[in-house]
Amino acid sequence: MAKSKNPKEAIEDLGKGIVKDIMKGKQPELEVPVRSLSNVEFNKKSGTLELGNKMSQRQFFNVAHAKKFLQTIEIAKVTKDLLAVGKHASLRDVFYMVKRTIPNTKTDIVEEQTESDKAIEDLELLTEFSREQLNINANKMGSVAGKVVVEDAGDTIDWSRLGSGGWSIPSNVENIKFKKVDADYVIYMEKAAVWERLHEDKFWQKNNCIIMSSQGQTTRGIRRLLQRLSDEHKLPIYILTDADPYGYYIYSVLKFGSINLAHMSQTMTLTNARFLGITMDDIEKYGLQKHFIKFKDVDVVRLKQISEYEWFKNNKHWQRQFKMMKGYGAKAEIQALSARGISFISDKYLPEKIKNKDFLD
């Protein structure tokens, strides 16, 4: 489909196309790229995951597809209404806007939010507009602090003067304007508790950097904000996560993209991101082995999966980490550093690592 000028038009074009088919007696169908491992490729040149060419058809007159077809069309309708009145809705809102029982049946149009979330992704692919552009937002989840001044929705916000909570990152950061950016690098951390520690210690002030975190999940807004800081202000991005397969996976998604959002790789991935810690070497260096948490079965499986990712397969530094972790059969949290003192992380660990350029690529 040729790219439409704006999201509203895109949805209308989509609807008109289907109605045209129906009037011609042609099977109404939606064609979306397959979003599974089998249709995702790692582009070595760009260093990101990209969607392949495999398409899957959602035909209405097909028992297996009918419901998905209906869900996608319903989402399109809700989105069009949102765009028409210029309001934003969260993923959860949209779920409830779509959820209702189909007359004469016992089924709901969507039973769980995963279904409406999926349909929203379909719509992104069909219209080639991101869900933020379609006025659908995820919840705000992250905090940021640093010597940065931005303009958002007409307000000027100074990230260095927002008290103990910092600025909470909106889900759509597309329209934010950077007025002033005074920082040498950005640290993104998996744990909000660690962010609070660093913020309390005024780490960003002492080290001239930006600190950013979310509640475990890296939302699109955060990823986009990180990307903009990286692209527009050429700031290095450092990632700080737990020393576990899950933490390493967060890094992987940030840097290389994910299967689910492979279609948005260009606007999402941080090809320049570097992994700061916690590495297995850190644990040995600071003698944190006694704070290990033993692996569960799922960790073992996860580790194996990650170690086989194409972008990690030939990376000997990462393979070394994986091997060490496997050898210990255990993981550790960032907070394990607190065993060496409450401000050990901000006074010693981070400054040393950054000074020595001790990170993984």
Next chain:
Amino acid sequence: MAQTTLNNDTKTTSQPIAHELAKKQKEVSVAEFFERNRHLLGFDNKRKALLTVVKEAVDNSLDACEEARIMPEIIVEIVEMGNDRFRVIIEDNGPGIVKKQIPNIFAKLLYGSKFHTMKQARGQQGIGISAAVLYSQLTTGRPTKIKSKISPKDPAHIYELRIDTSTNSPEIIKEEETIWNNKDHGVRIEMDVEATYQKGDQGVDAYVKQTAIVNPHATFIYTNPKAEQMIYPRASEHLPKEPMAIKPHPYGVELGILLKMVKQTEKRTLQAFLTEEFSRVGPGTAKEICENSSLDPRMKPEQLEHPHVEKLMEGIKKTKIIAPSTDCIVPIGEELLEKGLRKEVPAEFYCSVTRPPEVYRGIPFVIEVAVAYGGTQPGDQPARILRFANRVPLLYQMSACASNKAIIQTDWRRYGMSQSNGALPVGPMTLVVHLASVWPPFTSEAKEAIAHYPEIIKEMKLALQEAGRQLGSYVNKKRRVADQQQRINIFENYIPEVAAALADITGEKKEIITAAMRKMLEKNKEFIMRNQAQVQEVDSEGPSLGKSYEDDDEDVKEDGKE
């Protein structure tokens, strides 16, 4: 033994002392016998007593009607008298009983015509109805009232009877001639008993209903103690073929019976005894039996002593004898059994199977099975099992019955039912298992459960499997049709939704889109309904979609999940 002391047809009148002794023994014997054996006779508790009284009378009525080739019409009425007392009234249109015989039949234990014959019948021992009379008398003290008429020309007779328990002989309280209007012939019994009435699977209600199922040639009019009247009209105008009496087959006799037969026979030689008192034994076979038992065919039977008879048993076992003739068995028949079930169990699918006759221990038998599936029967409970022997419902001792074992050992999952290991199938289904035989083997005298003979269980399983296959193909077909309909329904219900959304997006009229989509569905209905392959192809895409979900799982972490 109770039976021999009871029997006052003693031939040894020439021995006064023994005779005297025998008389003394009788003075206590009848009542005592009853007291000791009430559980064997079906009077173990008040609830069962009511059932047994009705059952004995109805069994007799049906046997009598069939023997006289009359289409049975039986009225059963139970009236609650208060204080755990019930008046039971059974009336039939049978041949009636001649005046002289009435007292003996009803008020003398072990008097009857069926005791020694090998013939398929409901009653066997001539003990049932007189035991009921005795029970009535012991619990309420009241006599039993009998009315009988043998033809339109004859007057009817009324008797009020008791059993003299000291002599096991009838005691006539009242006897009179009367007019019985609107009745050509028949018998009416009225007795008061101490009992408990309960509805449910083991009560009189269930008994009458089930009896109606396996006796589709009979009409029943039943009024229960709650004054609810139920009429079970006949479904067939043909009486079952009359069963023939057969002589015992050598394989079926036990040592005790053989000893008795040897003593009682009037035949002069062993050869003649074997050929004439048994079925399927010709001169050649008889000779072979004698050879195999090392006995002289010319021996006089009465000379055979215990060791000889044992040798004879051995000889019989060693000799190859053809199976007994099976034309003495009268099954209900597939068609009639289904008819009977159809009229009493509302369902959507019926089938029935009558197996060819088989033999256990030299005794011929036939297994019949019927299934009623669906309708309003509960689908989440074990199937209802109705068991019968010679057209008599078996309401107790289900788990001890051979039929129970056969049903459990049949794999019902194959036929679309659910079933856990070692349990009854679960589904909206009634299962009928009927055993017809000249001598149904029961686990006890109470005639409640069929004994576990491997031959019988095997036949039952074969019959159940045959019926199961028919059931399975119906259930599958039904499922298929339901699937197809569901498929159509999906589209029919989704169309308005999709049309409404599309109308909203494009500004096109909803009605126009709906109509166009309906037209497409109509055009493709055939295709959607018929083309199973197409749909399966679609289904096979399910796993790949599923896989993509699995892959997506990996990314759960990344997106806002509020």
